[in-house]
Amino acid sequence: MIRLDIQGAHTQLCSTLCAKCPQGPAGCCKAPPHMDWSDVGRVVAHDGRDFLLTRIAKKDLLPREGGLELRRVKRREAPTEPMERKCVFHGAGGCTIAPTMRPATCNYFLCEDTFIEGGERKGERSAVLARQAHGALRAVYERWDAALSARIAETFPEGPAWDAAFLDWLGEAFVRLEAASGTELSALPVSDENRQAVEER
Ligand code: SF4
Ligand code: SF4
Structure with a gap:
C-alpha cells in the first residue's frame, strides 16, 4: 500500500513494501541519491546549515560537482543480518536523520515494485496519485x-567554498525558487486521506 503525505517540496511518498524490501534490510539506501544543489538549499532552509557543516567536516557528506555525495559505509546492524554497503545515515531502524535533512529523492522516490504492490495496474488511487506526484516533484527539482547550477557558476566562478556564508546564500536562493513555484507545487495530486487531514488543520 502506498501513502502520500503531500507537502509541496517536502512531500513524502511511503510504501508498506519498504519494511520488507526485496533488496534487503537497507533497501534502496544501499545506493543513496546525491544531495543536489536544491537539496542542500532545502536542508539549509530547515535550519540544517550546521548539520551540513558538521557532516562535511566528518566526511559523511563529500563535496562533488552539483552538490554533496552521501558517504557509503560497510556494516551490518545485527549478527543475523547481511553485511551491506549502504548510506552512512542508515541504521537498524531505517534512516536516522529527519526527512528535512535528507535529499528530497529519499522522501519521494518509490521503486517499481512498490507501485505493483500498491495496485497501480488495478487503478488503485493512491498508487496512481503517487506516480503523478513522483513525476511532478522530479521535474520541479530538476528545474x-x-x-541553481547557473546561479552558482555566475556568483562563484572559482567554485563554492562550502562554508557557512555559501550555505546561507544557497538556502536563501532555494527559498526564493520555492516561493516562485507556488502554483506548480500546489498542483501536486492530493489523496483523499491527505485532503481530509489538511481540512481538519
Ligand atoms: S522503494 Fe523499493 S527498493 Fe526502496 S526500500 Fe522501498 S521497496 Fe525497497
Ligand atoms: S539519507 Fe536516509 S533515506 Fe536517504 S539514503 Fe541515506 S539512510 Fe536512506
Whole structure:
C-alpha cells in the first residue's frame, strides 16, 4: 500500500513494501541519491546549515560537482543480518536523520515494485496519485537544480567554498525558487486521506 503525505517540496511518498524490501534490510539506501544543489538549499532552509557543516567536516557528506555525495559505509546492524554497503545515515531502524535533512529523492522516490504492490495496474488511487506526484516533484527539482547550477557558476566562478556564508546564500536562493513555484507545487495530486487531514488543520 502506498501513502502520500503531500507537502509541496517536502512531500513524502511511503510504501508498506519498504519494511520488507526485496533488496534487503537497507533497501534502496544501499545506493543513496546525491544531495543536489536544491537539496542542500532545502536542508539549509530547515535550519540544517550546521548539520551540513558538521557532516562535511566528518566526511559523511563529500563535496562533488552539483552538490554533496552521501558517504557509503560497510556494516551490518545485527549478527543475523547481511553485511551491506549502504548510506552512512542508515541504521537498524531505517534512516536516522529527519526527512528535512535528507535529499528530497529519499522522501519521494518509490521503486517499481512498490507501485505493483500498491495496485497501480488495478487503478488503485493512491498508487496512481503517487506516480503523478513522483513525476511532478522530479521535474520541479530538476528545474531548480539547473537554475541553481547557473546561479552558482555566475556568483562563484572559482567554485563554492562550502562554508557557512555559501550555505546561507544557497538556502536563501532555494527559498526564493520555492516561493516562485507556488502554483506548480500546489498542483501536486492530493489523496483523499491527505485532503481530509489538511481540512481538519
Ligand atoms: S522503494 Fe523499493 S527498493 Fe526502496 S526500500 Fe522501498 S521497496 Fe525497497
Ligand atoms: S539519507 Fe536516509 S533515506 Fe536517504 S539514503 Fe541515506 S539512510 Fe536512506
